[in-house]
Amino acid sequence: MRILIVEDEHSLAQQLHQYFSHKGFAVDTAATAEEGRYFGDEFPIDVAIVDLGLPDFSGLELIRGWRAQNRTFPVLILTARGRWQEKVEGLEAGADDYLVKPFHYEELWARINALIRRAAGKAHPVMEYGPYALNTTAQEVRFRDQPVELTAYEYKVLEYLMLHPGKVLSKTELSEHLYDEDFERDSNVLEVFIGRLRRKLDPDGTLKPIETLRGRGYRWAFEEK
Structure with a gap:
């Protein structure tokens, strides 16, 4: 998943960057609304966190601009402004959720996670496809009720595939949503991760949960229960 953090408080922005990087996100950070607008317009953002009190123009104006341009990724407002009128204004501007500082990282x-699931049409944190189950909150994968040990990058690839079942995802699209800009997209790293996932999820080679469409990309082949 690719997350955009628009926050002008440097120490908090660093903490958020570190936290979501540790959770396996590709993270873009912006200290001004103009920078945030650039990232939101030019990159395939999956979810954004936006402060309201930015140095150039307000987070509300930033969100309104995205929505006016039909940028539909979910947005969570993270701000010290906690009056109910301000929450209403933020949601009416196009935000999907609102969290007041100080906050607990577990709640954030x-x-x-809930915003990402809803954007993908998933109401529950556990996605079940045949013998496979992925818990987006705990970041755990099970096959026939047995845990599957995955590296952070393997999990990221699998989660994105399972959030978009039946959709053909090109290598470029997967890379843009899963990795930072310095990721070497011309390498065969993604192919290596797909190969590892296949061996771990389908050791007998009979279920074939991840399909390769030559010249087009990859597709998660199982339908959700």
Whole structure:
């Protein structure tokens, strides 16, 4: 998942960057609304966290601009402004959720996960496809009720595939949503991760949960229960 953090308080922005990087996100950070607008317009953002009190123009104006341009990724407002009128204004501007500082990271994590699931049409944190189950909150994968040990990058690839079942995802699209800009997209790293996932999820080679469409990309082949 690719997350955009628009926050002008440097120490908090660093903490958020570190937290979501540790959770396996590709993270873009912006200290001004103009920078945030650039990232939101030019990159395939999956979810954004936006402060309201930015140095150039307000987070509300930033969100309104995205929505006017049909940028539909979910947005969570993270701000010290806690009056109910300000919450209403933020939601009416196009935000999907609102969290007041100071906050608990566990709550922020739960809200961000919920926004990503809803954007993908998933109401529950556990996605089940045949013998496979992926818990987006705990970041755990099970095969026939047995845990599957995955590296952070393997999990990221699998989660994105399972959030978009039946959709053909090109290598470029996967890379843009899963990795920072310095990721070497011309390498065969993604192919290596797909190969590892296949061996771990389908050791007998009979289920074939991840399909390769030559010249087009990859597709998660199982339908959700």
